[in-house]
Structures are given as structure tokens and as C-alpha cells.
Amino acid sequence: HLPVAFRHRLSTWANKLASFFSPYLHITISEYGAERFSRSDLFLAVEAYLSDACARRAHRLKAELGKDSKNLQVSVDDNDEVTDTFKGATIWWYAAKKLPRSQVISFYPGQDERRFYQVVFHRRHRDLVVGSYLPYVLEEGRAVTVRNRQRRLFTNNPSSSWNPYRSGNGVWSHVPFEHPATFDTLAMDPDDKEAIVDDLEAFREAKDYYAKVGKAWKRGYLLHGPPGTGKSTMIASMANFLDYDVYDLELTAVKNNTELRKLFIETTGKSIIVIEDIDCSVDLTGKRKDKKAQKKNSEDEADGKPMLSVEPDKDDGTKVTLSGLLNFIDGLWSACGGERIIIFTTNHKDKLDPALIRRGRMDKHIEMSYCSFEAFKVLASNYLDITEHELFGEIRRLLEETDMSPADVAENLMPMSKKKKRDNNACLAGLVEALKKAKEEAAAAKAKEEAEAKEKAEAEAEAKEAMEKEAEAKKGQGEDQGNRDTTSESTEGKMSNGEIKGSEQVASDN
Ligand SMILES: Nc1ncnc2c1ncn2[C@@H]1O[C@H](COP(=O)(O)OP(=O)(O)OP(=O)(O)O)[C@@H](O)[C@H]1O
Numbered sequence: 269h270l271p272v273a274f275r276h277r278l279s280t281w282a283n284k285l286a287s288f289f290s291p292y293l294h295i296t297i298s299e300y301g302a303e304r305f306s307r308s309d310l311f312l313a314v315e316a317y318l319s320d321a322c323a324r325r326a327h328r329l330k331a332e333l334g335k336d337s338k339n340l341q342v343s344v345d346d347n348d349e350v351t352d353t354f355k356g357a358t359i360w361w362y363a364a365k366k367l368p369r370s371q372v373i374s375f376y377p378g379q380d381e382r383r384f385y386q387v388v389f390h391r392r393h394r395d396l397v398v399g400s401y402l403p404y405v406l407e408e409g410r411a412v413t414v415r416n417r418q419r420r421l422f423t424n425n426p427s428s429s430w431n432p433y434r435s436g437n438g439v440w441s442h443v444p445f446e447h448p449a450t451f452d453t454l455a456m457d458p459d460d461k462e463a464i465v466d467d468l469e470a471f472r473e474a475k476d477y478y479a480k481v482g483k484a485w486k487r488g489y490l491l492h493g494p495p496g497t498g499k500s501t502m503i504a505s506m507a508n509f510l511d512y513d514v515y516d517l518e519l520t521a522v523k524n525n526t527e528l529r530k531l532f533i534e535t536t537g538k539s540i541i542v543i544e545d546i547d548c549s550v551d552l553t554g555k556r557k558d559k560k561a562q563k564k565n566s567e568d569e570a571d572g573k574p575m576l577s578v579e580p581d582k583d584d585g586t587k588v589t590l591s592g593l594l595n596f597i598d599g600l601w602s603a604c605g606g607e608r609i610i611i612f613t614t615n616h617k618d619k620l621d622p623a624l625i626r627r628g629r630m631d632k633h634i635e636m637s638y639c640s641f642e643a644f645k646v647l648a649s650n651y652l653d654i655t656e657h658e659l660f661g662e663i664r665r666l667l668e669e670t671d672m673s674p675a676d677v678a679e680n681l682m683p684m685s686k687k688k689k690r691d692n693n694a695c696l697a698g699l700v701e702a703l704k705k706a707k708e709e710a711a712a713a714k715a716k717e718e719a720e721a722k723e724k725a726e727a728e729a730e731a732k733e734a735m736e737k738e739a740e741a742k743k744g745q746g747e748d749q750g751n752r753d754t755t756s757e758s759t760e761g762k763m764s765n766g767e768i769k770g771s772e773q774v775a776s777d778n
């Protein structure tokens with residue numbers, strides 16, 4: 269029943285009086301910061317910190333299955349107090365919530381309440397708390413969040429459905445990342461594998477080093493090799509090893525370079541950005557694009573309309589260009605955030621533009637090749653739990669002679685039959701059979717190819733012979749003519765002489 273102004277004044281006096289007698293200071297950290305739309309980073313960090321470090325000391329807890337979390341999150345319940353100590357100072361935390369005074373009926377119950385944490389400490393610890401304790405809480409809380417989060421696999425939405433005001437309609441959508449591949453299950457040469465693991469580990473810890481040498485904290489890998497040799501599996505293993513999110517970028521759904529840049533900006537740190545089958549997904553020939561632009565230019569001129577500036581490399585809003593992609597990986601924008609790994613996969617490394625895969629863009633080129641014996645041993649121990657067998661010798665010999673992808677080898681080691689019990693001998697014998705068959709097929713294909721080549725060569729030789737004959741006939745005619753007209757030396761005759769010489773040489777070479 270008091271007027272508002274008077275009420276405010278009263279509460280200010282009350283606070284003043286309290287602070288005169290009490291030596292304690294309060295800092296409030298509310299859920300929604302200055303930007304009303306997103307939850308404050310500090311609040312989330314405090315929540316994570318308290319649930320990790322101090323929840324054991326609280327009496328009232330609440331358990332929730334966080335949205336992006338793989339396990340239960342226990343945190344301090346509202347209106348409870350927890351105590352923390354930091355460098356000898358005691359700090360009290362309170363969780364509380366404020367209900368809005370407005371009388372508006374909300375569609376989403378609970379949406380309107382504002383939760384906040386309050387940290388209370390003695391006046392003499394002010395500098396300590398503000399200067400070191402709160403930053404420490406922020407850092408710890410972030411680390412806890414990263415540890416507890418469910419890793420995610422993102423894919424880009426088509427730009428027609430981008431809507432920044434609706435959650436779930438951002439530029440990326442995601443599902444939990446649950447690929448079980450690890451470096452232990454990945455079959456490849458052990459030395460190569462170790463080198464890759466080493467490289468990844470070095471990258472993860474190299475924040476300061478990258479800063480020192482003045483490079484953006486990112487690294488590019490190019491995985492190349494025939495189908496079924498484990499390129500996608502390698503990406504999953506890397507993500508699991510590093511504990512990173514994966515952004516699977518579908519280039520065909522990206523309309524232009526601007527969109528590509530936006531997608532990049534929306535990725536977070538600690539992530540792997542993947543473009544699979546880079547040679548197939550988009551036309552990256554810069555030259556053809558130039559031609560198109562030129563054609564467009566000339567059409568514009570033909571219309572007689574005033575021409576707007578059309579630079580050859582300018583993004584005309586229809587396509588991702590090579591230069592756009594180069595900038596995506598290595599331009600100024602690529603330094604936003606950090607701790608990103610960019611991976612391209614391809615079946616044909618030679619089809620890629622050298623600029624795209626130069627060091628600095630794709631720092632490490634990893635070749636995934638057909639199954640070697642070493643790789644086979646990994647598969648055998650994974651699938652059959654064996655490290656030795658009498659058939660290994662034969663398999664080694666066959667693998668050296670035949671190209672078989674790890675995917676095919678794995679398929680042979682995994683008989684999918686519920687009735688039959690898995691029998692190692694049968695599996696390995698089956699693999700030997702398959703290898704023999706593959707070898708025969710390869711030999712047959714080679715023989716066929718050779719026969720075709722031979723046929724072709726023969727046909728060519730025949731054609732040449734025919735040409736030779738024709739030329740000779742012509743020469744004969746020319747000589748006849750020369751005899752008739754001895755005064756003028758025909759240049760044609762010279763040329764045909766030359767031709768004959770040339771073809772004679774080719775024939776003799778053959
Ligand atoms: N090196 C490997 N180690 C373990 N498993 C493998 C390996 N290579 C292939 N596989 C098995 O074969 C399947 C196909 O492999 P993957 O998808 O990684 O091949 P890829 O190289 O990405 O092929 P593509 O070029 O066609 O995309 C996987 O499910 C995996 O189980």
C-alpha cells in the first residue's frame with residue numbers, strides 16, 4: 269500500500285543500514301545477462317562449477333538431464349547455500365530465483381522466472397574474489413561443461429530454412445555424435461597411426477605455440493585413398509580421440525561464398541570441420557567460372573545496358589568458388605575462434621587444385637591405402653580376438669599380391685549369421701578364398717586390359733600402314749607431275765615428303 273517511490277527509498281535505506289553493520293559484500297550473477305536472449309556465459313559456468321566442485325557440500329540438490337549432457341547433472345537447488353574456500357578466503361554461494369512482478373500470463377510456465385546466483389564474501393577479500401576467484405570459477409566451469417557435454421555431429425541446413433529467431437533453425441542442425449570408432453579399432457600401419465595420434469596430441473596442446481608463431485590455431489588434414497579404406501572411420505576416431513564436435517559440411521547445399529563464411533563463423537572451437545569427397549561435391553575449377561563470367565559480360569554488353577562491375581572472381585551469388593573455399597580454410601575469417609581441425613576426404617587427390625591442398629591449408633596428407641598385413645592383424649584382433657593363426661602366412665602373401673580394402677576384409681571377418689556360431693577358422697578360410705578370387709579377378713581384368721591395348725595398337729598400326737600407302741601413292745603422283753613440270757618445285761611435294769618421313773619413323777619405332 270506504499271507508493272512505489274517511497275518503497276524504493278525505504279529499501280535503499282535498509283540496504284545502507286545493513287551494509288553499515290555488515291562487513292559482507294554481495295555479487296549477483298543472473299541467468300540472463302545484458303543480452304536478454306541468451307543465457308549468460310558466466311551463469312552457466314557458475315552452475316557447472318558449483319555442481320562439480322561444491323555440490324557435495326550442499327544439502328539440497330536437484331538432478332537434471334541436461335539438454336546436451338550425457339549424464340545426470342546434479343546442481344545446487346534454489347535457496348540453498350554452499351561454501352567454498354579460495355586461498356584462505358571463505359565464499360558463500362546462494363542460488364535463488366526471482367519471480368516477475370508482472371501479471372502477464374505466460375505460455376511457457378517457468379520461462380519468466382529469473383534465476384540468479386549470489387556470491388557473498390568479506391569486504392577484505394574483494395580484490396581476491398573479483399580479480400582471481402571469479403575468473404577461476406569461469407574457467408573451471410567452462411572446463412566442466414566441456415567435460416560433461418555430449419559431443420555433437422552437425423550438418424548445415426539449406427539456407428532457405430535459416431531463421432535466427434527460431435531455435436533449431438540455425439545454420440547448423442545437430443544430433444549426438446555416437447560413432448564408436450577409435451584409433452584402436454582403426455586398421456592401418458601402426459607407425460602411420462602413431463604419427464597421426466602424435467600430431468593430434470601436439471595440436472591439442474599447441475595453443476601458445478600457434479600464438480607465438482603467429483598462426484591461427486587450426487590444422488588441415490587431407491585424407492585420400494580408394495573407397496572403403498577407412499577415411500570416414502579415421503575422422504570419427506580423431507573426433508573421439510580429441511573429444512571434439514564434428515561439423516559435416518555438405519558443400520552442395522551452400523549457395524555461395526558468403527553463406528560458406530557464415531557457416532564457418534557459426535562453428536565453435538574444439539571441433540572438426542569435414543568436407544567429404546571434396547572433388548565430387550562442387551565444381552572447383554576457377555577457369556570455367558571465369559569463362560562464365562566473361563560470357564555474362566559480353567551478354568550484358570550486347571544488351572546495351574550499363575554494365576555493373578563484374579570481376580572475374582566475384583561471387584555472383586550462385587556458387588561456391590574455389591577462391592571462396594580457399595578463403596574459408598585459410599583466409600582472415602578462419603582465425604575466428606580457434607582449435608579447429610579441417611579435414612577433406614577424396615578418392616582422387618590428383619583431381620584437386622594444388623592451391624587447395626598446399627601446406628598451410630592441408631598441412632598433413634594422409635594416404636589411406638588397401639589393407640596391408642599389419643592392418644589385417646588389427647582387424648583380426650578386433651573381429652576375431654586372435655593374433656596368430658596358421659592361415660596368417662598365406663593371408664600375408666595374398667594381401668601383398670592383391671589389393672583389397674579394409675572394408676572388404678572386415679566384411680569377410682564378420683559373418684552375419686545367427687545360427688552359425690562364429691568360427692575363426694571358417695572366417696579366415698573365407699577370407700583366403702575371397703582374396704584368391706579377388707586376385708584372379710584382378711589378373712583377368714589385367715589380361716583383358718592388355719588384350720584391348722594390343723588390339724588398339726594393332727588397329728593403329730594398320731591405320732598408319734594405310735596412310736603410308738596413300739601417301740606413297742600421292743608421292744608417286746607428285747613425281748609424275750614433277751616430271752611433267754620440272755621448272756617449279758612444289759611445296760606440297762616437300763610437305764608430303766616430310767609427312768612420309770615422319771610416319772615412316774613412327775612405323776619403324778613401333
Ligand atoms: N582402416 C580401417 N579400419 C577399420 N575398419 C575399416 C577400415 N577401413 C574401412 N573399415 C570398415 O569399412 C567400412 C567403410 O569404411 P569408411 O566408410 O571409413 O571408408 P571410406 O574410406 O570413407 O570410403 P569412401 O571413400 O567410400 O567414403 C567402415 O564401416 C569400417 O568398419
Ligand SMILES: [Mg+2]
Nearest residue numbers: 499500501544
Ligand atoms: Mg567415407
